[in-house]
């Protein structure tokens with residue numbers, strides 16, 4: 472698969488704030504990436520740098536083999552749908568779509584028109600009169616109909632109701648199947664998109680914490696629960712992400728796949744082993760949960 476984005480040792484510092492710190496990764500073509508992380512982690516900053524809306528403090532970026540800054544060749548192949556997108560005061564929905572059409576060579580007007588109907592967005596409505604959710608729908612329509620080879624969605628669905636969000640996911644998947652491209656989806660609704668994203672980039676305090684295929688991540692973090700000593704036997708030596716104790720029972724979340732032999736051993740010890748969801752994995756990796764209390768392992772020692 473072709474690499475279309477390469478980021479090397481990227482840093483962005485604002486006065487007194489390090490938004491990104493030593494970030495390196497690459498993106499291959501025709502994949503859907505989830506860009507995840509807590510508020511203020513650095514996700515929007517990263518997307519701004521990749522789309523030339525901001526300058527890095529240090530490090531290198533190559534998008535389609537070139538630096539994106541003031542580079543029409545790169546920017547014509549890129550679409551950035553922002554949660555905080557602003558439009559000229561007098562603009563109507565139809566005008567916004569016509570402007571987007573000029574910017575994106577792969578634009579599909581019929582697709583845009585059908586999405587307008589499905590999201591129930593009147594083309595004559597002034598953009599400034601749209602509700603919060605309708606404004607998000609407009610961004611989503613532009614992002615989908617642009618068919619840009621590199622499309623960024625930065626929390627695109629503020630205010631979108633559950634039906635509209637599902638419409639977005641369904642159209643993204645269906646259109647991706649017919650017109651593959653690289654999509655970077657930044658979202659806090661991790662459970663909703665966990666089946667959609669093929670690869671996870673997890674940012675925490677400006678650093679890249681995870682860069683892994685979603686399928687590999689499943690099963691990489693497990694919760695083991697049961698009698699304290701037995702839980703300790705199975706989890707000892709692994710990185711503990713979270714632990715709870717209730718009476719003589721422990722519930723411990725650890726990193727690292729259990730082997731088949733360990734699973735058999737866990738069953739023999741009367742333990743329950745559960746695979747954690749992507750959302751819980753992200754929560755566990757990006758919080759200090761469990762660190763203030765003695766962990767289950769420490770109790771067992």
Ligand SMILES: Nc1ncnc2c1ncn2[C@@H]1O[C@H](COP(=O)(O)OP(=O)(O)OP(=O)(O)O)[C@@H](O)[C@H]1O
Nearest residue numbers: 485486488490508509510511512513514515516517
């Ligand atoms: N223009 C700026 N000036 C100073 N600090 C900034 C600026 N833009 C972003 N930051 C800071 O950089 C850090 C990363 O912000 P960023 O918007 O990239 O986070 P995010 O992961 O997109 O967060 P969220 O999920 O809340 O949207 C935060 O500490 C933020 O306050």
